[in-house]
Amino acid sequence: MREAANPSDLLAWYDRHARSLPWRVSPADRKAGAIPEPYHVWLSEIMLQQTTVAAVKSYFERFTRRWPSVIALANAEDAEIMAEWAGLGYYARARNLLKCARVIRDDLAGAFPRTRDELIQLPGVGPYTAAAISAIAFDAPSTVVDGNVERVMARLHRIETPLPKAKPELTAFADTLTPLERPGDYAQAVMDLGATICTPRNPACGICPWQAPCKARAAGITNELPRKEPKKPKPVRYGIAYVVRRLDGAWLLETRPDKGLLGGMLGWPGSDWSDQPLEAPPINAEWIEMPSEVRHTFTHFHLRLRVLFAEVALASEPKHGEFVAKLAPSSLPTVMRKVYDVVKNQLDAPPTQKASGAQ
DNA sequence: TAGACGTGGTG
DNA sequence: TCACCAAGTCT
Numbered sequence A: 001m002r003e004a005a006n007p008s009d010l011l012a013w014y015d016r017h018a019r020s021l022p023w024r025v026s027p028a029d030r031k032a033g034a035i036p037e038p039y040h041v042w043l044s045e046i047m048l049q050q051t052t053v054a055a056v057k058s059y060f061e062r063f064t065r066r067w068p069s070v071i072a073l074a075n076a077e078d079a080e081i082m083a084e085w086a087g088l089g090y091y092a093r094a095r096n097l098l099k100c101a102r103v104i105r106d107d108l109a110g111a112f113p114r115t116r117d118e119l120i121q122l123p124g125v126g127p128y129t130a131a132a133i134s135a136i137a138f139d140a141p142s143t144v145v146d147g148n149v150e151r152v153m154a155r156l157h158r159i160e161t162p163l164p165k166a167k168p169e170l171t172a173f174a175d176t177l178t179p180l181e182r183p184g185d186y187a188q189a190v191m192d193l194g195a196t197i198c199t200p201r202n203p204a205c206g207i208c209p210w211q212a213p214c215k216a217r218a219a220g221i222t223n224e225l226p227r228k229e230p231k232k233p234k235p236v237r238y239g240i241a242y243v244v245r246r247l248d249g250a251w252l253l254e255t256r257p258d259k260g261l262l263g264g265m266l267g268w269p270g271s272d273w274s275d276q277p278l279e280a281p282p283i284n285a286e287w288i289e290m291p292s293e294v295r296h297t298f299t300h301f302h303l304r305l306r307v308l309f310a311e312v313a314l315a316s317e318p319k320h321g322e323f324v325a326k327l328a329p330s331s332l333p334t335v336m337r338k339v340y341d342v343v344k345n346q347l348d349a350p351p352t353q354k355a356s357g358a359q
Numbered sequence B: 001t002a003g004a005c006g007t008g009g010t011g
Numbered sequence C: 001t002c003a004c005c006a007a008g009t010c011t
Helices: A007-017 A026-033 A038-048 A055-068 A070-074 A078-085 A090-106 A127-138 A147-156 A167-177 A183-197 A214-218 A336-350
Strands: A236-246 A252-256 A294-297 A302-312 A323-326
Touching: A007 A183, A007 A302, A026 A183, A038 A070, A038 A090, A038 A127, A055 A078, A070 A090, A078 A090, A078 A336, A127 A183, A147 A167, A147 A214, A236 A336, A294 A323, A294 A336, A302 A336
Parallel strands: A236 A302
Antiparallel strands: A236 A252, A252 A323, A294 A302
């Protein structure tokens, strides 16, 4: 007779195997009375939305070094935040991060709310993040349901309904397991289990603290769960990026509108990304097409960008955008940095023989 | 409610 | 090479 999954077994595993993360208070420190900074918990949770731990680490370090408190972050310029977020993706998160920080500064006396119901009203904070902050920062018995927890619950209970339809059922199962003791550690423990043991492919069932109660393991179908609805194919879109360098080395860039793709981020002027007619270049110039196009895949389409480059005189007046004297490529979203790289490589290449074959 | 919204690592 | 995937939210 199989025993039901026990939160204590998972917590005991977590005590031994918790990952050490820059924003985390270890189970040992927590038992000694340490409490995580709500600011750190909130910032890390926003960054971790649909984003891997490995990608988040350096961003978290840079943000907390530059803005040590939510007030400091609230006082930052929009452009500073967007530039520091560049490369992490889902830029609406950065815009909502600032909105949220300013709500906390202006309306909440600088303090994060403690309950799930209050937290979920903040910009950029949804059901998962509200539960995570209340559990991890305030040790409230909130049930966190992210992709990890969905996968763990689907396997533990052998839920064969495909996602996202199975979500309510999985949430209900997760709810029955959330303990009143150490709920903050428990929330992190389930997610660590999903990230390190109960992985999407080739889970390490042999060392799983919940292997005994796991129904998917008993049935030998761990690799098939959770089931998911088939994805729609991504269309290909085409466009042109116009890269203009002034003779003093300044680059012509524009800040994209807040709404939509790459909203609020710096980017090169360009055509729309579609099979539609092309927009006129942003300045009168002699255009040179770069030998390689830029390919980039977004969540819902593939993009192929032709890159046209021009060098212009100091007095040139662009039709739109503005010249940036000192461009930090790291402040560009990745697709725009790829465009920059193509131009930079071409400009740096030996003018005569580009295909030397050396090395 | 289903689609928009980024990116880098992985098998 | 390429589809899948990751600590989701918003509209």
